[in-house]
Amino acid sequence: MSQITKTTYQLPIGPIHPALKEPVMFKFEIDGEKIIAVDVELGHVHRAIEWTGMRRNPIQIIYLAERICGICSFVHPMAYCRAVENACNIQVPERADYLRVVHGELERIASHLLWAGVAAHEIGFDTVLFLTWEMREKVLDLIEYLTGNRVTKAILMIGGVRRDIKPENIPKIKETLEYFKENYKKLSHVFLDDKTFKMRSQGCGILTYEDALRLCAVGPTTRASGVKKDVRVDQPYAAYSDLDVDYMTPDKRTGEINGDVYDRIIVRLLEVKQSIELIERAVDQMPTGDIMSEPKIPKLLNYIKKTAGEGIGRDEAPRGEVIHYIKFDGVNEQPFTWKVRASTYANILPWIPMLKGQQIADISIVAASTDPCMSCTNRVTIIDKNKKYMLDKEQLHKLSVEKTRRLMR
């Protein structure tokens, strides 16, 4: 007589799936409704941005870096510019540093609000999606007012920023900030006190403090687990050292840290408030002076061309730390190397402990809770004779051994 054995099932989600905003492949092993094991596969949206960048001059790369991500269209060029400034020893004027803070924080508000709306949508609370995005619309209006465009801001330049905030712009900024403050209250009330949100997010998708440390999570994902990690505090850049920034951890509001989806919502909302205050302070304290270290761009290009060196730019993007590395050989205008590490890359592995033990219906909200951005993350695809394949550890090891042999010959 055959025996009925207990068995688990495979559930593939992706690479293209209505619940996913961007292509990524999940392979779940499920037992009934419960997730037993998770595997994540990346590499579906590789766009060869670094390769393209290595064939462009440093000014052109700013706009290419801007297009790594539509939401982080400030932090990527910012990290890139800081890497170039670091490599070529360019000093940024103080006023430009303050302007960078204003634009960076505006972007953080826009990004966190976008995320909050998506999170509400994921659990089926679409009225909140519209409430949140109404506020986001105002943020985008302010961004358009200050930079000339809503999404791709084109505000950064190596050694400064391209547009100043003039005295006549201040009243509109102040007015919008007042609107944010008022609406922030409504928003945090809905997100943090509503029963629907609590039901779906408390105790769901937990990332423990140890796991967050072990897997090197970054940004709000790690701060929600109580890890105090924020580039703005740890290695202050731009004008953050003057502005008194602090780590936003959920215990600031609730007094406890659970590392669940609810905590990630709290952290992001607290950061929206923090950003509003930061902008306010930056606008008030902004010193007068230049906004660019070298306004003559041909001269700047020439200087970079003649300088050999390498540099790193680290930034706290809305999703966590982003790193750009650049190297110039001092002969060519094009960089010798350009490497980008986007924040989501570090937040992929934490998905695995978060999703284990959850129900299928929680997948989308848990996955969304790290605010993933796939197109930023996809950096390497190996194509050989038009066939795409991935490398696992053994193959990598084999390739490495082969290379050693080749070099020894």
Added chain:
Amino acid sequence: MRFSMLGPVFKQMFKKPWTNKFPAKYQPNNTTKYLADVASGKIKINPPVPTPDGFRGKIKYDKEKCIGCKLCIKVCPCNAIEFKENEKKIKVYLARCCFCSQCNDICPVSCLSMSDEFLLSDADPYSKDLIVE
């Protein structure tokens, strides 16, 4: 709190809609006819939300001033600018332009500027409206 969204939703019902109905209040039955009527001045379109100062729209080019130095071509991130060798003037393909205005900044004689025109969609990427020369 169970129904924290009820208040805002009720308020929303009596508020003026946020959306600006541009270019027409309702979808016209015949779009081609609608556009023809607009062109002949028979009907007016619902105006768009005004763009703020400093908006980066369609490029304006002052051909007379241009000295043909090619600096704009050097920095354009999209290769949107072509150099006309015999005339020593430039040609901008807006279908490729990403409206970064870097060419405006670098031009030594300031012959390029950004206008506030943003209605640039066209079925043909090389149509006359999308080439500035």
